[in-house]
Amino acid sequence: MTGPGRFGIDWRGRARHLLLGGAVSLATVLATAALSAWPAWQSLPPGEAVLRLSFSHSGARNCRDRTEDELAKLPPNMRDAQICDRRRAPVRIEMDIDGQPVLAADLAPSGLAGSGPSRVYHRFELPAGRYKVDLRMRDDPAVAGFTQEATFDIDLVPAQSQAIDFDASAGRFFLH
Incomplete structure (x- = not known):
């Protein structure tokens, strides 16, 4: 078959371009593969976690309870027994590592x-090493002291990333 191919393109003249x-x-x-591995970058110094x-x-x-008079003045579909401010209380968090305070903040x-x-x-x-971490949190200013407390013994290895989170449904801190 000479001349243009099946689709009308003469591939012989385009071989150099291809x-x-x-x-x-x-x-x-x-070049992209070579540059993706260079320069070597490390997010933490050696021996750190x-x-x-x-x-x-x-x-x-x-929140406060509504009085009987307040409830009677409302339409039946709006008679909630309590009325609450829209604004939430700040959360107080404190954290100690090996007995030394590292964080104390009121979170708006x-x-x-x-x-x-x-x-x-x-x-x-x-x-890297072993640490004792103490956490305290207060989410209700009406309560004296803290509403949640936790202590963790954590053993960190070099380059490890350990996270501490809070599960509100269980009411406790946890590691992951």
């Missing part, structure tokens, strides 16, 4: 009206 395009594509792929405290938690709302609620959860993210770079 070879050049293939060579440029191969060079681009090889990371401990992260990261969670979202909603503080308590200030998020959102324009202060009705969202309080969020915390702190990263601690530590030498």
